[in-house]
Amino acid sequence: EIVLTQSPGTLSLSPGERATLSCRASWSVSSDYLAWYQQKPGQAPRLVIYGASSRATGIPDRFSGSGSGTDFTLTISRLEPEDFAVYYCQQYGRSQFTFGPGTKVDIK
Amino acid sequence: QLQLQESGPGLVKPSETLSLTCTVSGGSVSGRSYYWGWIRQPPGKGLEWIGSIYYSGGTFYNPSLKSRVTISVDTSKNQFSLKLSSVTATDTAVYFCARAEYNFDYWGQGTLVTVSS
Numbered sequence: 597e598i599v600l601t602q603s604p605g606t607l608s609l610s611p612g613e614r615a616t617l618s619c620r621a622s623w624s625v626s627s628d629y630l631a632w633y634q635q636k637p638g639q640a641p642r643l644v645i646y647g648a649s650s651r652a653t654g655i656p657d658r659f660s661g662s663g664s665g666t667d668f669t670l671t672i673s674r675l676e677p678e679d680f681a682v683y684y685c686q687q688y689g690r691s692q693f694t695f696g697p698g699t700k701v702d703i704k
Numbered sequence: 705q706l707q708l709q710e711s712g713p714g715l716v717k718p719s720e721t722l723s724l725t726c727t728v729s730g731g732s733v734s735g736r737s738y739y740w741g742w743i744r745q746p747p748g749k750g751l752e753w754i755g756s757i758y759y760s761g762g763t764f765y766n767p768s769l770k771s772r773v774t775i776s777v778d779t780s781k782n783q784f785s786l787k788l789s790s791v792t793a794t795d796t797a798v799y800f801c802a803r804a805e806y807n808f809d810y811w812g813q814g815t816l817v818t819v820s821s
Contacts (some may be wrong), residue, residue, distance in 0.1 A: 597767060628781065628806060629806045629807075631807035631808075632755075633751075633808075635751075639714040640800055640802075640811035640813055641751065641808070641811060641815055642811075643807060643809050644810065646807045647806075652809070653812070660813070684750065684751055686751075686807060686808070687807075688804070688806040688807065691739075691756070691758070691762075691764040692753075692764060692766075693741065693804065693808075694753065694758065695743075695750060695751040695752065695753060696750075697750045698750045698751075
């Protein structure tokens with residue numbers, strides 16, 4: 597079973613700043629099968645990035661994903677007020693899905 | 705536009721079986737190569753994949769829950785269902801249904817299930 601670790605647990609930043617979130621896998625993950633989600637309080641998660649680097653429908657281009665193997669990164673180039681939320685990475689492999697523990701991006 | 709909606713009891717007694725249904729509209733549960741899955745989120749905690757059923761009927765479960773979980777599909781009603789047996793307070797969570805190919809692109813709004821006597 598692949599375990600995902602996310603860091604930092606909390607990221608305190610101001611609007612306009614750059615956010616860099618990390619997701620590390622215990623074993624190599626195919627880039628095709630690594631995704632990122634945004635979740636706001638009381639809402640279902642929203643797909644942000646799939647295939648490690650492709651933006652989902654309606655996601656602004658300030659969001660970007662990168663990485664391969666065991667290390668993946670979600671970058672938000674300039675934080676907007678609506679970007680403050682919890683972000684989860686997720687991997688798929690052998691018909692199993694795993695989520696990371698999440699990174700909370702909050703307002704400094 | 706695909707929509708998913710969870711339904712079921714909001715309160716379940718300890719040791720009983722939690723049963724939820726997800727109704728899909730705007731698409732077919734038997735169409736194309738998708739997984740239809742259940743994910744839960746205990747209050748204030750992260751997301752946990754419970755299991756999924758493939759469009760062809762194959763089921764796949766989280767190893768930590770496998771002994772208690774059954775996921776099934778009713779193509780005539782365009783629904784899929786979750787049964788979680790022998791629940792305890794630690795099963796209290798918001799339960800989401802969702803569609804996946806390799807990632808979950810459509811989600812239901814979630815339903816809170818509380819396990820309490």
